[in-house]
Amino acid sequence: MSIIANPGNRDRLWRSSVIALPYLWLGLFFLAPFAIVFKISLAEPLIAQPPFSPLWGIAEDGTRKLLATLDNYLFLLEDKLYWVSYLKSIKIALISTLLCLLLGFPMAYAIARTPQPWRNLLLLLVILPFWTSFLLRVYAWIIMLGKEGLINNGLLGIGIINEPISLLYTDVAVYIGIVYTYLPFMILPLYTTLEKLDLDLHDAAADLGGKPLHVFRDITLPMAMPGIIAGSLLVFIPALGEFVIPALLGGLDSLMIGRTLYDEFFMNRDWPLASAVATILLFILILPIMLFQRLQQEPQQ
Amino acid sequence: MTDTDKNNEPISQSCQGTPWKDETQTPFIKIIEVSKRFEDATAVDNVSLDIYRGELFTILGGSGCGKSTLLRMLAGFEPPTSGRIFIDDVDITDMPPYERPINMMFQSYAVFPHMSVAQNIAYGLKKEKLAKAEIKERVEEMLELVQLTDFAKRKPDQLSGGQRQRVALARALAKRPKVLLLDEPLAALDKKLREQTQFELMNLQDRLGTTFVVVTHDQEEAMTLATRIAVMKEGSFIQTGTPGEVYEFPCNHYVADFFGNINVFDATVIGNGEGTVEVELDTSGTRIIAPHHEAISEGSRIQIGVRPEKLLISTEAPTGEQYTITRGVVEDLAYYGNRCVYRVRSHTGRIIQVSAQNYQRSAELLLEWDDEVYLSWDTQCSVVLSE
Amino acid sequence: MKRSPTFLYSMLAFGFAFLYIPIFVMMLYSFNDSRLVTVWGGFTTRWYTALLENEQILEAALLSLEIAVTSATLATVLGTLAGLAMNRMGQFRGRTVFSGMIAAPLVMPEVITGLSLLLLFISLQELTGWPASRGANTVTIAHTTFAMAYVAVVVQSRLASMDQSLEEAAMDLGGRPFNVTWDITLPLIIPAMASGWLLAFTLSLDDLVIASFTSGAGASTLPMVIFSKVKLGVTPEVNALATLVIAIVSLGVLIAGWNILKKQRSAHG
Numbered sequence: 001m002s003i004i005a006n007p008g009n010r011d012r013l014w015r016s017s018v019i020a021l022p023y024l025w026l027g028l029f030f031l032a033p034f035a036i037v038f039k040i041s042l043a044e045p046l047i048a049q050p051p052f053s054p055l056w057g058i059a060e061d062g063t064r065k066l067l068a069t070l071d072n073y074l075f076l077l078e079d080k081l082y083w084v085s086y087l088k089s090i091k092i093a094l095i096s097t098l099l100c101l102l103l104g105f106p107m108a109y110a111i112a113r114t115p116q117p118w119r120n121l122l123l124l125l126v127i128l129p130f131w132t133s134f135l136l137r138v139y140a141w142i143i144m145l146g147k148e149g150l151i152n153n154g155l156l157g158i159g160i161i162n163e164p165i166s167l168l169y170t171d172v173a174v175y176i177g178i179v180y181t182y183l184p185f186m187i188l189p190l191y192t193t194l195e196k197l198d199l200d201l202h203d204a205a206a207d208l209g210g211k212p213l214h215v216f217r218d219i220t221l222p223m224a225m226p227g228i229i230a231g232s233l234l235v236f237i238p239a240l241g242e243f244v245i246p247a248l249l250g251g252l253d254s255l256m257i258g259r260t261l262y263d264e265f266f267m268n269r270d271w272p273l274a275s276a277v278a279t280i281l282l283f284i285l286i287l288p289i290m291l292f293q294r295l296q297q298e299p300q301q
Numbered sequence: 302m303t304d305t306d307k308n309n310e311p312i313s314q315s316c317q318g319t320p321w322k323d324e325t326q327t328p329f330i331k332i333i334e335v336s337k338r339f340e341d342a343t344a345v346d347n348v349s350l351d352i353y354r355g356e357l358f359t360i361l362g363g364s365g366c367g368k369s370t371l372l373r374m375l376a377g378f379e380p381p382t383s384g385r386i387f388i389d390d391v392d393i394t395d396m397p398p399y400e401r402p403i404n405m406m407f408q409s410y411a412v413f414p415h416m417s418v419a420q421n422i423a424y425g426l427k428k429e430k431l432a433k434a435e436i437k438e439r440v441e442e443m444l445e446l447v448q449l450t451d452f453a454k455r456k457p458d459q460l461s462g463g464q465r466q467r468v469a470l471a472r473a474l475a476k477r478p479k480v481l482l483l484d485e486p487l488a489a490l491d492k493k494l495r496e497q498t499q500f501e502l503m504n505l506q507d508r509l510g511t512t513f514v515v516v517t518h519d520q521e522e523a524m525t526l527a528t529r530i531a532v533m534k535e536g537s538f539i540q541t542g543t544p545g546e547v548y549e550f551p552c553n554h555y556v557a558d559f560f561g562n563i564n565v566f567d568a569t570v571i572g573n574g575e576g577t578v579e580v581e582l583d584t585s586g587t588r589i590i591a592p593h594h595e596a597i598s599e600g601s602r603i604q605i606g607v608r609p610e611k612l613l614i615s616t617e618a619p620t621g622e623q624y625t626i627t628r629g630v631v632e633d634l635a636y637y638g639n640r641c642v643y644r645v646r647s648h649t650g651r652i653i654q655v656s657a658q659n660y661q662r663s664a665e666l667l668l669e670w671d672d673e674v675y676l677s678w679d680t681q682c683s684v685v686l687s688e
Numbered sequence: 689m690k691r692s693p694t695f696l697y698s699m700l701a702f703g704f705a706f707l708y709i710p711i712f713v714m715m716l717y718s719f720n721d722s723r724l725v726t727v728w729g730g731f732t733t734r735w736y737t738a739l740l741e742n743e744q745i746l747e748a749a750l751l752s753l754e755i756a757v758t759s760a761t762l763a764t765v766l767g768t769l770a771g772l773a774m775n776r777m778g779q780f781r782g783r784t785v786f787s788g789m790i791a792a793p794l795v796m797p798e799v800i801t802g803l804s805l806l807l808l809f810i811s812l813q814e815l816t817g818w819p820a821s822r823g824a825n826t827v828t829i830a831h832t833t834f835a836m837a838y839v840a841v842v843v844q845s846r847l848a849s850m851d852q853s854l855e856e857a858a859m860d861l862g863g864r865p866f867n868v869t870w871d872i873t874l875p876l877i878i879p880a881m882a883s884g885w886l887l888a889f890t891l892s893l894d895d896l897v898i899a900s901f902t903s904g905a906g907a908s909t910l911p912m913v914i915f916s917k918v919k920l921g922v923t924p925e926v927n928a929l930a931t932l933v934i935a936i937v938s939l940g941v942l943i944a945g946w947n948i949l950k951k952q953r954s955a956h957g
């Protein structure tokens with residue numbers, strides 16, 4: 001709506017409250033907390049309530065003195081555990097994204113080519129799991145992957161293996177869990193771009209002598225790119241900070257950073273260190289998040 | 302114009318005569334040096350305009366000429382970058398849309414989909430906080446006016462395009478605005494309905510006497526509806542006048558072209574007379590004394606335009622001093638039943654278009670391809686086009 | 689690609705098998721009389737009975753529902769306002785920061801959101817004494833905060849596709865900005881608000897991480913209870929619970945989907 005030349009006071013009040021209410025809420029409960037996290041990441045852990053040192057102290061000469069320290073960040077660099085955790089998270093998120101893409105692309109493509117009303121039904125089936133409990137669906141894989149689970153039983157039954165293999169509490173389980181959970185996030189944006197793709201273009205390209213693989217490379221792939229990027233970011237970003245999946249399906253060595261942070265906070269009660277872990281994770285995520293936001297804004301302009 | 306007593310139904314308040322030529326009349330809408338600049342473009346460029354009470358004024362122009370922006374400034378949706386707008390001697394420039402004595406019929410009609418026809422019409426009256434009984438009465442009056450009484454309880458999605466248009470019209474008129482703005486009122490209707498609606502709109506305006514300002518890109522619509530037309534291009538008015546004036550006396554090539562076809566000859570001014578200019582056509586060397594109210598300095602390059610229907614086509618040279626005559630060969634012809642259009646190649650090699658009424662009843666063509674013909678026109682019909 | 693639909697459709701079949709087999713297996717085992725996954729001990733409904741007698745789970749479910757309804761309602765109000773601010777209020781100072789704050793919760797890792805909110809609550813408590821204790825109230829605030837972003841996105845996309853001349857027409861007819869929103873905009877975006885509410889409700893019911901951070905002693909939401917149980921392995925009561933949840937949700941989604949389809953059909957025919 002256009003902005004009116006000269007609204008009265010009452011109308012200005014209405015406009016200000018529409019903006020101010022959500023603005024203040026988000027400012028208080030979303031933006032401010034980050035400042036606090038950053039502040040605490042510069043403190044020292046104490047055995048006290050709250051378990052960290054104040055940022056300002058009184059020096060011997062009675063003046064205020066900044067007590068901030070970078071010790072937590074230095075510690076993160078020194079201790080192998082943390083950067084192994086970060087690297088492992090990135091690795092798992094990247095591979096899971098790729099797996100989602102490899103499975104999601106043909107699925108989205110097949111759905112886009114299915115005639116109505118079957119297409120809507122298939123889409124509904126993709127979305128349906130999203131509405132059911134995420135936690136319970138991850139839990140379902142505990143049944144599937146256990147030593148006595150369905151997969152081991154099946155493999156034993158057809159004689160591929162002689163004794164149960166370890167699946168649960170390994171990285172493989174984490175990959176399966178992430179792909180399983182985030183697959184719909186990959187399929188939906190892919191489907192949106194592939195649906196718009198004109199099948200005549202394919203016929204035209206094929207008619208001009210394009211081999212199927214070339215048609216795919218020259219026509220389909222470039223046109224699906226926005227969907228590929230959006231879908232990949234939608235999988236990669238939450239996968240990077242994932243906690244529940246490695247906590248339920250991963251082994252002791254599947255230390256993803258979300259889990260490390262959780263343990264640091266709840267088990268070790270080292271709040272400053274947990275805050276530093278969170279701050280660095282946020283920095284890693286800034287780039288993909290900004291990329292994602294730009295993608296979201298483009299079609300609106 | 303006199304204000305009729307409110308209780309008496311006015312017979313006709315609509316614009317009579319030519320108030321724009323009468324200096325004692327005060328304009329009803331005054332647009333004074335209004336500009337609208339957006340970040341990267343000027344949509345309306347220092348425009349001034351007077352519109353009189355009861356006029357059905359049309360702003361005509363192609364897409365992007367600034368006509369919609371001007372209309373939106375009148376309605377109050379866009380504040381002008383500079384300039385003032387007055388209605389009935391009240392400065393409304395800084396007034397928000399909901400306080401202006403103006404209502405608008407939107408191009409999309411913008412009929413509220415979640416309200417019935419009657420609720421749509423009543424909306425503006427409710428916001429005015431009129432008494433329930435009065436709202437009811439006015440809604441009924443409006444329903445009758447646009448012949449939708451039987452549809453009062455329908456929802457918009459159960460109406461045809463033409464009916465929705467009438468709901469939008471009734472809704473905007475229900476508040477008895479001083480000015481009704483209409484944004485491309487007929488564009489969304491099919492051709493048949495458009496012609497019918499056009500006359501209904503004119504009758505309605507005539508009966509109510511409300512000042513209408515119509516924005517359109519369709520010159521036919523503008524010609525048939527308007528008391529006056531303002532032709533707009535690139536944010537400015539290039540010509541304002543009655544339909545007859547803009548058609549017969551277009552000020553330049555663009556306006557001439559906008560209202561139908563015209564043959565244009567390049568020419569040089571060789572002298573000025575009283576209310577006339579003498580020019581020489583470049584290609585043929587023919588000298589013409591054409592009517593023009595302003596003197597043009599000698600040697601200026603101008604254009605002379607002649608409408609196809611002003612040209613006479615004949616196998617013999619017409620006599621009479623007033624005629625400008627040239628010769629040519631029929632190169633192409635199209636038979637329309639009521640008239641023929643000829644494309645004649647003159648001896649200088651250029652194509653001239655002629656439209657001739659078929660006033661004789663004959664199944665055979667009077668003229669054939671490759672016939673040698675004389676083309677002539679009354680010098681009074683030559684139009685001097687600037688640029 | 690056109691020549692090998694077999695490949696495409698076998699991938700599709702595989703994908704759906706991948707998505708649905710674990711769910712079906714879990715549902716099947718909720719009726720298994722044996723605690724062991726390998727053994728089919730016969731059909732039983734005793735896990736359902738056990739579930740309904742488990743006060744810890746029932747209490748947690750009640751708490752979760754309470755939090756979900758409150759936070760979804762709050763999130764719908766705030767998210768709708770945020771959508772209106774982004775789409776109907778033109779330019780205002782700090783708009784860029786605002787749009788960032790609306791979009792960021794969608795992609796923020798839950799561990800960060802949870803940690804930062806907890807630290808905020810603790811700092812606030814130190815400074816102002818509020819919130820005196822953490823529990824349903826703090827979890828509700830946390831859920832409102834991240835769910836309102838989802839509502840804002842849904843509402844915003846509806847607003848963007850809406851014919852703005854409807855609102856201009858209302859204003860032209862004498863509606864003040866508040867009236868226009870109340871009379872025209874809100875009635876027309878109610879479907880978007882409803883799906884926003886449902887989304888917020890589901891997200892809240894489902895959240896484990898943020899609730900674990902922001903809740904206090906004694907206030908365990910349903911996901912927190914489930915998590916503590918399944919961390920130890922397969923739990924038949926949870927199978928029963930999962931079956932119930934999935935059945936209810938699927939029924940709801942199918943009914944909604946059916947209605948949408950029917951509406952589309954009648955609109956076309």
